[in-house]
Amino acid sequence: KKRPKRKTNLKNLKSRNEPREEEEQQEAIEHIDEVQNEIDRLKEQASEEILKAEQKYNKLHQPFFQRRSELISKIPNFWVTTFVNHPQVSALLGEEDEEALHYLTRVKVTEFEDIKSGYRIDFYFDENPYFENKILSREFHLNESGDPSSKSTEIKWKSGKDLTKRSKSFFTWFTDHSDAGTDGLGEVIKDDIWPDPLEYYLVPDMDDEEGQGEEDDDDDEEEEGLEDTDEEGDEDEGEEGDDEGEEGEEDEGEDD
Numbered sequence: 001k002k003r004p005k006r007k008t009n010l011k012n013l014k015s016r017n018e019p020r021e022e023e024e025q026q027e028a029i030e031h032i033d034e035v036q037n038e039i040d041r042l043k044e045q046a047s048e049e050i051l052k053a054e055q056k057y058n059k060l061h062q063p064f065f066q067r068r069s070e071l072i073s074k075i076p077n078f079w080v081t082t083f084v085n086h087p088q089v090s091a092l093l094g095e096e097d098e099e100a101l102h103y104l105t106r107v108k109v110t111e112f113e114d115i116k117s118g119y120r121i122d123f124y125f126d127e128n129p130y131f132e133n134k135i136l137s138r139e140f141h142l143n144e145s146g147d148p149s150s151k152s153t154e155i156k157w158k159s160g161k162d163l164t165k166r167s168k169s170f171f172t173w174f175t176d177h178s179d180a181g182t183d184g185l186g187e188v189i190k191d192d193i194w195p196d197p198l199e200y201y202l203v204p205d206m207d208d209e210e211g212q213g214e215e216d217d218d219d220d221e222e223e224e225g226l227e228d229t230d231e232e233g234d235e236d237e238g239e240e241g242d243d244e245g246e247e248g249e250e251d252e253g254e255d256d
Helices: 019-072 078-085 095-101 170-174 184-193 197-201 206-255
Strands: 104-111 118-125 135-142 148-152
Touching (some): 019 104, 078 104, 095 170, 104 184
Antiparallel strands (some): 104 118, 135 148
């Protein structure tokens, strides 16, 4: 869209510049404004072309996402491990949330066909002691005016198992629609985890790393101890050799 013409405030320049200079400055500002309009036009054109490319490749990605999901299903506890290893998601998990997420078998992110109007995240669960649902979903929408909104599956909790009544629960996310425009968890899952969940699944356990580090330190200390022992042994052998040499010289002196 075209910018309105802008005029500079030359009030403070009148006392210092001649009328001709003021006219040149105003003319330069008008030309800058025209160039800026062209820059903005190209930005809009680029945005439209980028959107078309995203729509195209979103469709091309689908068979690969499907194949990946089939392979992930062969790995027990893949998704709960991935979530626990992600720093932002793990901060939202209570102990019982982790137990419930052990029944999570599949996660699927679907961007709406036009990309820009929103997306849906589906969580597939096996039979579990916490709720009746097989699938929990949350959708995010942007209307024509750009206002965000969201909706989600109502969780059918089993008796005494409602985790949202705890002080902290991942599942509260399915009930809180107060500010869909600042939904950090949805964006993290869509933009960070979903493109490459294996990255977070394979994050090494820090306890294991620390344990390995301690073992390496112990090995280094043992090696150093062995080296010191060898050096002491060499020194003792050298001293014994010197003593034997001195005794030999004394014996020869006595014979003389």
